[in-house]
Amino acid sequence: MTATAYALVSQVRYRELPTRLALAGFIGATAWFMVPGVWPAVWFSAVVATQALDWVVFRRFRANPEWEPDRAYVVLCSATTVLSVVVYAGASAYLWFRGGDVGRIFAMVQCAGGLLHVSLHMHQVRTILISAVASHATYFLGLPILGAVIAGNWHELLIALGCLLYMSHLVVAVRQSSMTTTALKSARDAEQRARRKAEVASAAKSDFLAVISHEIRTPMNAVISAANLLRRTRLDIRQREHVSMLIDAGDVLMGLLNDVLDFSKIEAGKMELESADMVVRERLATMARLWEPRAMANGVRLRLRVAPEVPEAVRTDPLRFQQILFNLLSNAVKFTGDGEIVVAVDWDGARLSVAVSDTGCGIPADRLTQVFNSFEQADVGTTRRHGGTGLGLAISRRLAEIMGGTLSVESVEGHGSTFILTLPVPAVVGEAVRPERRIETTQALRGRSILAADDHEVNRRILTLLLEPHGCRLTLVENGAEALEAASTEPFDAILMDMQMPVMDGLEATRRIREGAVNGGTPVIALTANALDSHREAWDAAGVHAFLTKPIDPVVLAGTLAEACAAERRERIDSAVA
Incomplete structure (x- = not known):
């Protein structure tokens, strides 16, 4: 039997100690009322002493539930249990021989109750259960048999037969209760294993979605961006039709990917709303x-x-x-x-x-x-x-x-x-609703110095083709360490930062740039294929100005950059005035 079972029995006996002492007081008072004398008081004192011994012996399991008792300590626990039960049930012998017919009935009730109690609360440890049950059973069967022998009234053996039937029914009930408890424990353990397995599966699904989303978005950025750039060139009717088909197919693929991610967030209860x-x-x-x-x-x-x-x-x-x-x-x-x-x-x-x-x-x-x-x-x-x-x-x-x-x-x-x-939805009242102020992106971006960090050569090429027509001056680097180095020597109007890069990732680079003096207040725009909410939260914690996902939307990218540059310019003016 495991040490945990001994600890469980110890906890039960500790919790029920006040109840046992109160019941012993009631039994002693009843015995004194039936047969006045000194013996009920002596018996109650012996009960208190044995219960104290029981508390001391089993305290070690409460102090250290994982402690594994050796054979000597198991024998000590069994002997303490036998002594406690023998003394506690001793009042039934006093009542049987001194209390008349009422005393014998009370004695049998006490023994039956004691058997029921130990059977239900000590079945976790077989040695303790046998020690307690054997002691109670000795009184329960021995008193009627001994009384029949002493009085010569063999009809009283029928009482012993009834007690034996009671004990047999009690054994069946306790066995069924133990089986039910075991089944419930097994079901609980199975539920916990299933929950842990589900948690592992959920984590694996989240990891899979994060990886597959990133790996799909990275090449799709090249496909869709290249198609959008191609559509700006001089094309004949058939070529334009082919490019439109390419862009439409890319939009469908991205729509499917976004649907799967949204559905996963909803199923996980992680969909958050803005207001x-x-x-x-x-x-x-x-x-x-x-x-x-x-x-x-x-x-x-x-x-x-x-x-x-x-x-x-x-x-x-x-x-x-x-x-x-x-x-x-x-x-x-x-x-x-x-x-x-x-x-x-x-x-x-x-x-x-x-x-x-x-x-x-x-x-x-x-x-x-x-x-x-x-x-x-x-x-x-x-x-x-x-x-x-x-x-x-x-x-x-x-x-x-x-x-x-x-x-x-x-x-x-x-x-x-x-x-x-x-x-x-509540209507917006009490203030004029103004449409969003639109910024003329080409004018706002002309001459702006933009730092862009991305480890994919194709992505850097796409950024060049998308932003140079707006008149931007681009500085392209391949990882966060290079971005940090560039940002420590030259002021920029805005910084575009990828997330997963070798040497130093975008999050760490952003945090370190924020600590620097040259570009500590420069707007940083996350431009990444990591599109999950957890990624957005990580970027928010790093203090980015905006969070954009790949494939790149040229209009959104230019508009976000223009707004960031305008905000950065306003902050510089305000700082100069202050």
Whole structure:
């Protein structure tokens, strides 16, 4: 038996010590009431002494639960248990022979209770259990037998027979209780093993997603950026069509990757929302401008209807709102071959409602409840004809629920579908809502000195091709150590920093640049293929100005750099004035 079992028995006996002493006081008082005399007081004193000895002997297990007792100490524990039980149950012998019929009944009740108690609370250690049970059983069976022999009344042996039946039933009950306890312990251990296994699997999944996201984004940065650069050159019609196909395919691949990452975050309960003012009509107009050309290419009209009562701005998570609307419009354009797509926006004073209706193929009634399930689409041929993982609607509904809203669908097969997004959002009131100030990037970046650190030669070449047309002066380095060296000797207007680089990574380089005197206040923009939330948090802790992920969006990159340079210039002016 393990030392832990001895410690468990010791803890039980320690917790129940006040109860045993109180019960002994009650038994002694009862014995004195039935048969007045000095012996009940002597018995109670002996009980206190043996219980004190028991407390001392078993204290070692409480002090060190992992201690492994040797054979001598096991014998000592067993002998102490026998002595304690013999003395404690001694009152039953006094009552049996001196208390008359009532005393004999009380004695049997005490012995039966003692057997039940030790059987339930000492079964973890067999030697202790046998020591306690044997002592109680000696009284329980011996008293009726001895009484029958002394009195010559052999009918009293029936009492011993009843006691034997009680003990047999008690053995069965204790065995079943022990089996149940063992089964529960095994189930608990299995649950803990399964939980640890799930935690390991979750960590492995997170590591896999981080690695695969980085490894996919790095080459996709070259593919998409090169395609965007190629589209700026002089191309004939067929070449332009090929480049458009390349860019569209890249966008699809990145959409799938982002869907998988978002779905993993939602499943893990790590999706965090932001709260910001969103100009409703401006955001809707942006989405309409994005999807209108694609709809027109399919021969479909895209119309936007905003009710007059819709407030100018609301407070919500603009990025997640746009993501949901993007998925709904993507599905509408994908499954509508002719007719129109209508985006209708309403407001009831507390909730913003956006209904995206199309005249497409519709959804069969028996599949309507499954379109929001993960990795499912309306029919098995959908993926083959239109592509996609089936995650878009699942993510959209989960996002809507996280934002406190709902996403539902109404559809008639062959006549189209309507997806209705309802979000509880407060209107922005009491202050003028101004559209975001747009910076003319080429003018803002002309003559700016930019330090860019990236260990991939292709990425450095792409940055050159994207930023030199804006008039930037680029200093390119291959790792964080070189970036730190360059930043310690020359002031820059902004710094672009990759994350995973040899010699010194981008996080460490950023922290050290922040400690320097030359570029300690220069805006650092993370430009990395590490796109998980954990990576964003690490960059935030390092004190970056912005966090951009690869593949590089040329417009976002130029706009972020222009804004960073403008902010840096304002800080220098303020410092000079101060």
